[in-house]
Amino acid sequence: MLTLGTGSVVIVAVVTAIGVAALVCAFVLRRQVLAAGEGTPAMREIAKAVQEGAAAYLNRQFRTLALFAVVVFALLFLLPGDGGVRLGRSIAFLVGAAFSAAIGYLGMWLAVRANVRVAAAAAEHGGRNRGAQIAFRTGGVVGMSVVGLGLLGAGLVVLVYRENAPVVLEGFGFGAALLAMFMRVGGGIFTKAADVGADLVGKVEQGIPEDDPRNAATIADNVGDNVGDCAGMAADLFESYAVTLVAALILGRAAMGEQGMVFPLMVTAIGAFVALLGVLVTRVRGTENGLKAINRGFYISAVVGVVLAAVAAFAYLPSSFDDLLGGGGTADLGALGSLSADPRVDAALAVAVGVLLAGVILWITGYFTGTTSKPTLHVAQTSRTGAATVVLSGIGVGFESAVYTAGIIAAAICAAFLLAGGSVWLALFLIALAGCGLLTTVGVIVAMDTFGPVSDNAQGIAEMSGDVDEEGAQALTDLDAVGNTTKAITKGIAIATAVLAATALFGSYADAVERAVAGVGHRGAGLVNAMLSFEIISPVTLVGVILGAATVFLFSGLAVDAVTRAAGAIVYEVRRQFREHPGIMTYEERPEYGRVVDICTRDSLRELATPGLLAAFAPIAVGFGLGVGPLAGFLAGAIGAGVLMAIFLANSGGAWDNAKKIVEDGAHGGKGSEAHAATVIGDTVGDPFKDTAGPAINPLIKVMNLVAVLIAPAVVAMSVPDDANHWLRVGLACVAAAVAFGAVIASRLRAARVDEEAERAEEEALAAEGR
């Protein structure tokens, strides 16, 4: 066991203070954003509707989730372990969840205020760059808050709990990941149900443009951008940040002792500085493309981050593994060591690998989804032979790009492994450090991502208010296009952090199992032996791999289905409004925007429970039912299938979106042609892919990994042969399986009923009209 030296305590305290400083910076930036003009009364009125809808949704969501959090808090406390640490972990869970929720709320709160300000700025003559600035600064506030809260939470836990910090931090990461997953799923369903529903009735059936005020779903669509792309994304990135940091601290202690636990905090503190730098240097110069300015900010901050991390490594870490404080926690470390035999070199190179990975993903994602790249042009070209070939070619692009991105991430893991020279613990720590390196750019990434929904919303407000002239409208269209690209890039990077964090957590899981096994004292025999074996060739481990992959498929299917169903309900509602109020089409009547917002809120909160329960209970069922080896297989299957599925969904969606833009810009017949209709179908298919199912897989993977880490000791304790706990274990597995499976079945039954009701209502309405 390990106690922190005074030097380390001072450093951690400084890191915590840097976290507070980052929050102060966020506050200052926030004032700058809010100081901008709020535009015309029409703009303000629309923005107010969006603000109210978004706030109402998040409030209801948090009320629902609070109950869930309390239950998990109690369950966590019931797990075996030392009382004080257990309480600390449970409290840290609540804090992590609260931070995640706070970041999401803050992101949404500011975005719904920034959107109208961006629209107002763009409406002024020559206000394009000013608009871009406001949008990017808004993202900066969220980015700095993510970094600040992450550092504050992790730093405080280390200061208070010292050697027990890793265990307590598991709770912190779990809370952050669980909340983020719910916000991703709920927000993702909301935003895409509204978007798809609005498009199907508006663009396809009625032939009115996007964001037309006659469409009852437009306000819901704009609310969705904020609760999904903004609140959900911010919580997701905070969770990535927290979980990667947690994994790095746990593994750092195992591989490099005290200094290994402190160094990741230093890297992320550097990330805070780098984020601020990135936000401040990003200024659109003259007439240049907004994307160019953002990319410049990214690359500058990436390079500075690598350099500073190397400086920190050489200043703080010793030149030999033998000189590490507190000693390594593993047996093989001394025997094998790293290739360089210098912790400073290993740590600095690992951080560099992570930053490089971010850069490569940025490039690959751009290549496969950009409007000028070959794959997307190919998808656009297939629109000449109809919607079916558009869908097929987009799926092909998605599959292929997923393979390359996964390959690059795998290469990064291999690089860390090679650096570690065969020492598994050091390799895992270096992988976690690479994740921290990737996250030094998180401030800029969040800023980039928030840019998307804010400028999308700004365009919507401008369109609906009618108060923006052609120059301003063009400026906002440009900003929106930039936002599409930045959103796609962010997803790629978020997925990479998920894989690195999950791989590292996988190590924490093995650590937890081995400690527990050592505690139990023997490995037993027969079935029990198989339950504790990590040999991948055991058939039940393979069953675990299959079930892990299956969980990813089921989760994705549930998310896509939820959007399809909720969008269907919205289509029926908007059709009803058009039918019962013919004045809407002639601008004489105002559609009831609020009803669509209500439907979205109701449906997404209803649909959110099933995937959440599945993610939380599937690993419990596998672990208690089949053992720790199969649970490891389960996690591996979930990571392997998850990374491919997530990138496939994100990139095919991105390619379809931009193929549509290519056609809208005049290729293959342009707007209104059959080719355009074909790409609109592709884009609609891609909506739930890229904004609901795909991004929710990141937190899913991490939630399942953390659940596994948390239950590992209990599973091991109950796997002792001929123990009275045997039936308790089987019972727990059955209950968990019943909860996960029951949620899916219940969702199916409810869905069938909702389907029937909607159809009957529509038929009755039509029949009533016919009379």
Place this chain on the structure above:
Amino acid sequence: MLTLGTGSVVIVAVVTAIGVAALVCAFVLRRQVLAAGEGTPAMREIAKAVQEGAAAYLNRQFRTLALFAVVVFALLFLLPGDGGVRLGRSIAFLVGAAFSAAIGYLGMWLAVRANVRVAAAAAEHGGRNRGAQIAFRTGGVVGMSVVGLGLLGAGLVVLVYRENAPVVLEGFGFGAALLAMFMRVGGGIFTKAADVGADLVGKVEQGIPEDDPRNAATIADNVGDNVGDCAGMAADLFESYAVTLVAALILGRAAMGEQGMVFPLMVTAIGAFVALLGVLVTRVRGTENGLKAINRGFYISAVVGVVLAAVAAFAYLPSSFDDLLGGGGTADLGALGSLSADPRVDAALAVAVGVLLAGVILWITGYFTGTTSKPTLHVAQTSRTGAATVVLSGIGVGFESAVYTAGIIAAAICAAFLLAGGSVWLALFLIALAGCGLLTTVGVIVAMDTFGPVSDNAQGIAEMSGDVDEEGAQALTDLDAVGNTTKAITKGIAIATAVLAATALFGSYADAVERAVAGVGHRGAGLVNAMLSFEIISPVTLVGVILGAATVFLFSGLAVDAVTRAAGAIVYEVRRQFREHPGIMTYEERPEYGRVVDICTRDSLRELATPGLLAAFAPIAVGFGLGVGPLAGFLAGAIGAGVLMAIFLANSGGAWDNAKKIVEDGAHGGKGSEAHAATVIGDTVGDPFKDTAGPAINPLIKVMNLVAVLIAPAVVAMSVPDDANHWLRVGLACVAAAVAFGAVIASRLRAARVDEEAERAEEEALAAEGR
């Protein structure tokens, strides 16, 4: 080591004789089919065109593959091992490949002769049941041939090579799987390129019905049914049969000694008898649905198979593991034993688990893709909100059904594992036996599947010839609908055999590695130690899992892309014919059917190489590059992602197909409505899913597993630390990676060129017209 006793030799000889008897039965059934009337001159002319096209394609395909087979023969011979056994294995590879090709050719040859006979029979008054009988008997010929050649090959190898039979059989299984994979991919691309191309121009653009003789792609479409659904499927099921048997023999020797090696042969010999029974009892009574008769045949033969297998187990195996001849090959067997401690009970129950699994999959597949079941009705209902929601709901159904089917397969593996009471080798053998049990129904399954393309073709010939009255046409439409369902069921069962065989082979792989490691004498240290570790928690093992899943995604993407591209080329060709020969639409000119057949042949042979090279070389790159542990992870990732992807693709395709049929039967507006157009798009998306990418994943998984088994000793030998072989190993990995990756890149470049050419040709033609 083990030598076969006289009793066992006699039994194996009898089993081999049963294989010959099955082939004789197939010959008798074939004469019955050919004895039926060949219909009107118009029918014969069309059938002749289909026959010529199919034969020309297969001949060209075999010429291409012969070269590939020679190269693999040489490479196999170069692998380390005893000279005589090595030569035997290489020869067995050629025999397996030749058998696979022969089955495919036979299936095609008979199907293109049976189709016209089914059409002729249906054209006669009251000829419906006679038509169904001919179609099912045709399948029976193929089924009996599959069983006969499988038994003959395996039996001869065991008789000749005795204790070395397992190693030689690896070659046999590998040859069968490799050829089948190529035939599945090539045939799958051919059939769906023709189908999609024909539909896009015919149904969608010109509004003419399916199989209309004015469509230049119709003959190619009919040829495709035979080379894809018939030849490819027959080769695939033969390969499932051969590989499962190989795995069972290898593991049987390891778990139960001599009797363990002989018993699986007995089970499959029972399968031959059961298949004949199934084919003979399947008669359509009166006006009953053809599916009902087929299901009856399936269930009767399944029950008889279970009973006979139990009788064989109790007659042949001893009542205690201690009395097994030759002793078990594993150390843990004596210590752990099975739960029942009775090999007869274990073996009989394992076979029963396999047969039960077949029945459950039959039911699940029917539930998710049947025309009267809720999920398909839901997909049909979403056609009311357009093509995008049809695509999304179909994907949702596919994801969900894949999860349940994978879950059932996983449950079967767990059941075998529980029977084995924690003995891994026994568990693996019981899993392989469950696979053999599943395959006792293969004769009926092949008959069921062949039913599909034959009746589809018969309908096409009837439509094109115009010589069939309304009653006959209705009879053929009924048969076609039954064929759609049987095809979907067969795919589910084929996938289940793939997973069971792959899981068992996974054990053979571990066995090969452990023998090799024992031969090398020590496990080394550092990186080399990691290369030989089977611990799933190693980060490089996780990299293996990610890469395995990635290979499945890439393979699927390549297959889907190949169809999209080839279909595009056909669309341009058919459009050109309509444009340059306006007489076609008025029946004054006859379209050039042959040109479309040529394009399909050329494109599918061109596209077939890339996925084939990927499957063969990816495991080589991973094995030599990262080690045997990561290669095990690679296989696990491929199995886990593969089973889900295969079922997802098959079932979403099936659901879309039948959703279209539901709308065509009058729901949601019926034929010609917008809802119908939406379901046609869904069906077209599903075509390459269910008939190209999905079914090709079965042989893919097995090819990769067998490659891993074959290279395992070489990888281990080269992983010794500080050996001169180190750089050879790295070099081999680089070459393999370069071949796999280079094939993908070359395919991309070629595709881009083809795309450009096709587009330029069309633009030039349009410009020339404009003048």
